[in-house]
Amino acid sequence: MALSNDQIRVAAERLDHAEKTRTQIRQISLEHPGITIGDAYAIQKAWVDMKIAQGRIVKGHKIGLTSKAMQSALNINEPDSGILLDDMFFADGGLVPSDRFIATRVEAELAFVMKTRLSGPDCTMFDVLNATDFVVPALEILDTRVERVDPQTKATRKIFDTIADNAANAGIVLGGRPIRPMDADLRWIGALCFRNGQLEETGLAAGVLNHPATSVAWLANKIAPNGLALEAGQVVLAGSFIRPIETRKGDTIQADYGPYGSVSCYFA
Numbered sequence: 001m002a003l004s005n006d007q008i009r010v011a012a013e014r015l016d017h018a019e020k021t022r023t024q025i026r027q028i029s030l031e032h033p034g035i036t037i038g039d040a041y042a043i044q045k046a047w048v049d050m051k052i053a054q055g056r057i058v059k060g061h062k063i064g065l066t067s068k069a070m071q072s073a074l075n076i077n078e079p080d081s082g083i084l085l086d087d088m089f090f091a092d093g094g095l096v097p098s099d100r101f102i103a104t105r106v107e108a109e110l111a112f113v114m115k116t117r118l119s120g121p122d123c124t125m126f127d128v129l130n131a132t133d134f135v136v137p138a139l140e141i142l143d144t145r146v147e148r149v150d151p152q153t154k155a156t157r158k159i160f161d162t163i164a165d166n167a168a169n170a171g172i173v174l175g176g177r178p179i180r181p182m183d184a185d186l187r188w189i190g191a192l193c194f195r196n197g198q199l200e201e202t203g204l205a206a207g208v209l210n211h212p213a214t215s216v217a218w219l220a221n222k223i224a225p226n227g228l229a230l231e232a233g234q235v236v237l238a239g240s241f242i243r244p245i246e247t248r249k250g251d252t253i254q255a256d257y258g259p260y261g262s263v264s265c266y267f268a
Contacts, residue, residue: 001042002034012046015165018145022102027146029158040163047166048083059235060084062140063215064167065159066208066239074159079209081219082167084235090141092175095268098249101143101170104267106247107240108191108255110205110212111138111174112181114234118216120224125213128220129181131230132213137176137191137257139265140237142168142244172237175263184260187211192256193242200245207241215239 003011011028018025028043029035052058065071065079090096098104115133146161162168187206192199209215215238220230230236247253247267254264 001038002036003032003039003042007032008039008042008046011043011164012050015043015047015145016050018102022099024102024145024147027150027155027157027161028164029160030150030153030155035160037160037163040160043164044082044166047164048085051085057086058083059086059089060237061219061230061234062167062169062172062237063219063239064162066215067241076159079215079218079239080159080163080167081222082163082169084169084172084237088141088169088171090171090173090265092173092263092265094173094265096141096171096173096265098267101141103144103148104170104247105142105244106193106253106265107140107142107244108193108201108203108242109138109140109237109240110186110189110208111136111172112213112216112236112238113178114230114232114236116232117229118220119229120221123217123220123224125211125217128213128216132181132216134178135181135186135212136174136178137189137255137260137263138237139173139175139253139255139263140169140240141171141173141265143170144168172235173263173265174235176257176261177259179260181213186213189257189260191242193245194254194256195245195247196252201242203241205238205241208239212238
């Protein structure tokens with residue numbers, strides 16, 4: 001840890017203010033060049049704790065940067081994670097208020113709904129499948145409270161900025177047809193993703209660490225040293241298997257999962 005408790009608190013307060021005012025802040029990695037991954041997660045936790053104090057409820061977790069291409073681009077060798085809160089859930093086919101966010105993007109994912117508590121260490125994909133009630137198609141809505149590119153230096157966001165920013169998490173839409181985890185080869189579940197009726201991206205869930213349950217196992221093991229686990233009833237977004245789709249006010253996003261249904265939302 002390179003940052004002091006006061007620096008962590010101030011960074012969390014800046015992120016909270018940025019979200020509420022829809023005004024991006026300068027990259028935290030530029031403000032604190034010595035920042036570590038541990039510092040970034042400490043900032044995320046401080047911000048989430050602030051939200052909980054303001055009345056929010058933890059409903060699950062999200063996992064990001066699960067593809068080898070994204071990890072190579074950011075010079076890391078593992079995913080990142082963030083927290084899902086109760087006010088991040090939107091109805092399938094419903095309205096997403098654009099004026100709540102800054103610069104939204106959408107990804108297609110599989111969401112795992114936990115049946116029993118799942119904890120590490122040594123959690124495997126088989127443990128995940130046994131502990132999962134059902135898997136459901138989902139859209140993740142991303143936002144960034146941190147500038148993607150610094151206007152002065154032209155530096156791009158680093159992994160530290162994304163983690164501190166709650167892994168760029170902003171919203172989730174659950175839809176499609178819930179399936180039992182052993183009723184399908186989850187690797188081969190794919191999605192056709194449309195924006196305003198135009199096909200934008202396609203992908204297979206195997207793009208998430210070769211099997212999305214492996215991603216969930218990684219998270220259970222990652223949070224175990226902090227005494228945390230994936231709790232029964234929590235939702236875990238396993239990671240995207242498409243590139244993010246940029247969205248604007250007035251856009252309709254639909255992901256067609258074939259025999260597993262579809263999920264959509266409209267940015268009002």
